[in-house]
Amino acid sequence: MDQFGSGLGQKSNKGAVSITNCEGRIRLRWRYQGKRYSLSLSIYNKLNLLQAGKTALQIVLTIYRFGSKPSFYSSFKKIKGCTPKEYLRQNKLQ
Numbered sequence: 001m002d003q004f005g006s007g008l009g010q011k012s013n014k015g016a017v018s019i020t021n022c023e024g025r026i027r028l029r030w031r032y033q034g035k036r037y038s039l040s041l042s043i044y045n046k047l048n049l050l051q052a053g054k055t056a057l058q059i060v061l062t063i064y065r066f067g068s069k070p071s072f073y074s075s076f077k078k079i080k081g082c083t084p085k086e087y088l089r090q091n092k093l094q
Contacts (some may be wrong), residue, residue: 017056025050033064047084048071053091080081 017030026041026048041055042048061072076084 017059019052019056028052028056028059030063032057050088051089 004021015021017028020029021044022040024044026044028039028041039055041052057076064075073083076087078089082090
């Protein structure tokens with residue numbers, strides 16, 4: 001399981017999006033304004049995980065309403081501890 005926005009096993013903060021394998025399918029889950037949301041995507045594989053990661057980042061961007069790329073990159077680095085490009089490289093998604 002991967003998660004954008006909060007630590008694993010913790011209650012999701014604003015903008016936390018988790019990517020999970022649910023019976024062989026990719027599932028995105030997040031909370032926003034006290035409500036829980038879930039999005040079931042395609043079959044769980046490397047290529048689809050890359051797309052799911054992009055979708056999760058779009059959800060985070062929408063929730064936080066980042067106005068610029070630099071503010072997104074600095075926030076991503078605070079959350080994940082690396083840049084988006086380094087994250088993709090580390091997880092072999094690029």
